[in-house]
Amino acid sequence: MSKVLDRIYALSPVWIQQLGVGAYGWYWARRRLGGVFDETWRAYVDREGWPPDRFHDFVEEQLRVQVLRAYREVAYYRAAFREHGISEELLNRFHLEDLPRLPLLEKSTVRSDPNVLLTKSVAKTPPPAFSTSGTTGTPIRVYLDSKAHQHNIAVREARSFRWAGVSVRDSRSMIGGRLVVPKAQSQPPFWRYNHWEKQVYFSAFHISPANVPDYVSALNRFQPAVMTGYASANFFLARIIDELGYQVHAPRAIITSSERLEPPMRGTLDSVFRTRAYEEYGSIENCAIATECEKGRLHTHPDFGIMEILRPDGQPTAPGELGEIVVTGFANVQQIFIRYRIGDLAAWATAPCPCGRNSLPVIGELVGRQEDTVVGPDGRETVRFHGLFVDLPGVAEGQVVQEALDRLVINVVPTPNFSRVDKETIQARVIARLGSAVSVEIRELAGIPREPNGKFRAVISRVQRRPAARTPHGHPA
Ligand SMILES: [Zn+2]
Structure with missing residues (x-):
């Protein structure tokens, strides 16, 4: 929403806000789950069963297409690749092993010129932009047309929601960064309902023992199939519900994102909501994602975007060794992120996952942001x-x-x-x-x-x- 709309929203009575959330929801439901959404998530499901060679070749082809596109259509990459001795000829026969030869992309580059990664075909009229939350420094502006947006939801549908036994089309609750309830508001309700997406959106700013009865009654009324959103906010909610001894609806799954889901938080969520919590790792740049399988391991998805974990000297880390995550995304073909230093730390797992999805490498430890x-x-x-x-x-x-x-x-x-x-x-x-x-x-x-x-x-x-x-x-x- 624009700043002006945000301000109007904050000043409106609850029933007007509810209408606003409804209209917003209608627009988003169409935008997110229409277009290429169905064919894309089905393709992700299909690829899960592919033999390793076929999967490898598919990922390599995605990479080749993306680096060539970057070279041909983004002046920044053309200059940066040339500076590093990378020719178009090399890119034409680019292999996965060649990826470390490409230069790293700094956040500061994207911050100083938000349009620097746009292809020339969209540079003059960019698609809608979103901004990272920017708790440190200037936010990163991320451009996403509806196709890329549908692609991002599709990979989550296939590899996150489906693995947790639910669907993005199911009813759900969400606790996130959207200011659905003005911070200063002290009276319930602390949620808004979005009819089109069957989504009850809770405020992350009002969770307290005094307000939690309102959260509980909304959960019991709307009975979401899946609870989503910030790990910490869902955990704080669960703990207060537990302490006050409320009877609360049990969703089929909980999928947390945006923050680490630490084991004690997971235990509380599982027991209070009598279900299972799954962790999802992603970022607003939408370059790479990691999702939890039924065996409790966090898989990356190279067919969506390649994740590298690097030592300070730029060499790849050994399994179990903590390093910096660098991502190369494929879903966004208008704003291109190649070897982007996202600022998070992680280590690869030391053993394959018993679920057998060996083409989807497993993160053993996710530390989160370096400044955290x-x-x-x-x-x-x-x-x-x-x-x-x-x-x-x-x-x-x-x-x-x-x-x-x-x-x-x-x-x-x-x-x-x-x-x-x-x-x-x-x-x-x-x-x-x-x-x-x-x-x-x-x-x-x-x-x-x-x-x-x-x-x-x-x-x-x-x-x-x-x-x-x-x-x-x-x-x-
Ligand atoms: Zn697994």
């Missing part, structure tokens, strides 16, 4: 902080803020049970991860503010990072 990790005392090592607040019933919400290499602030929203033992446990756990040279201050807060997009940031580091992966002259160093 704490820098180790040597200034480079990334330290994972999941588990810091596990089994601490005195902590309703916890957040780690690294102010300096040797200084951490732990923000805690305490429950009445919060005690000195909890504080000491937190201190001890931080020292176990970072050593005793780090000072730890625990602050008790009434609430931890959400990001402007409603996300909850569990870890924030204000420490400047060392420069990371580069491929000088197109060849890994």
Whole structure:
């Protein structure tokens, strides 16, 4: 929605907002699930059963077509490829093994000129744009025509929703970044219903013990087949429902996105909603996606976009070794992302998944955004902080803020049970991860503010990072 429409929406009474959500929903239902949507998701389902050689050749062909398109139609890539000694002739016989020869694409390049990746055929009249939430720095502008949009939903239908036993056409609940309920509103309802998509959209900004009865009654009324949206918001909702002992509808599945779904969160979601939670990893740039199969592993989808995981020197990581995710997308043929440094960290799995989908490589560990990790005392090592607040019933919400290499602030929203033992446990756990040279201050807060997009940031580091992966002259160093 445009800024003006957003403002009108915020000032309107609830019934007008409901109409607005309805009209918006009608438009989106047509745009998302029409056109090439059906044929595309069926093709994704079909490819899952292909022999490895056939799948490999298909992915290689996608890549060849995309790099050639980039060279011929995007001035930026033509110049960057040439600078790295890549000719059109090489691109014509491009193989998957050649991908590391192409230069990396920096976020700063896309930020400084949002149109830099557009093909010349759409440069003058670009398709509709979306912006990344931009919790750090200028947002990235992502252009998406309806075909690319349908393609993005199609891969999720085939490889995320279908694996979870549901469909994007099923009724669903959503907790996400859209400001469906103005932040200042203190009276229910804290949701809006979109009839066309059978979707109840909840506010991510109003989840609290006082407001949760309204969320529960909407879930019980609309009975969504699948609950979707932010991992943290769905988890906080589940925990309050559990604490207050409400009877709540059980969906067939929960699919969380946009944030890490940590094991304790998963456990709470599964037990409160008497179902199974699945994790989905993606980004608004829509270059690559990872989705969870029935065996609980996170598969990537090279036929949608290739994911590489690189060391700081640009070499690929070994299985189990943490590195930076770099993505090359195929679905968007108007704004082209090739070897894009998306800013997330992950490691490949050390063993194949028992589900047998071996053409879809498995991520063993997903750490998330680099700035969502704490820098180790040597200034480079990334330290994972999941588990810091596990089994601490005195902590309703916890957040780690690294102010300096040797200084951490732990923000805690305490429950009445919060005690000195909890504080000491937190201190001890931080020292176990970072050593005793780090000072730890625990602050008790009434609430931890959400990001402007409603996300909850569990870890924030204000420490400047060392420069990371580069491929000088197109060849890994
Ligand atoms: Zn699997």
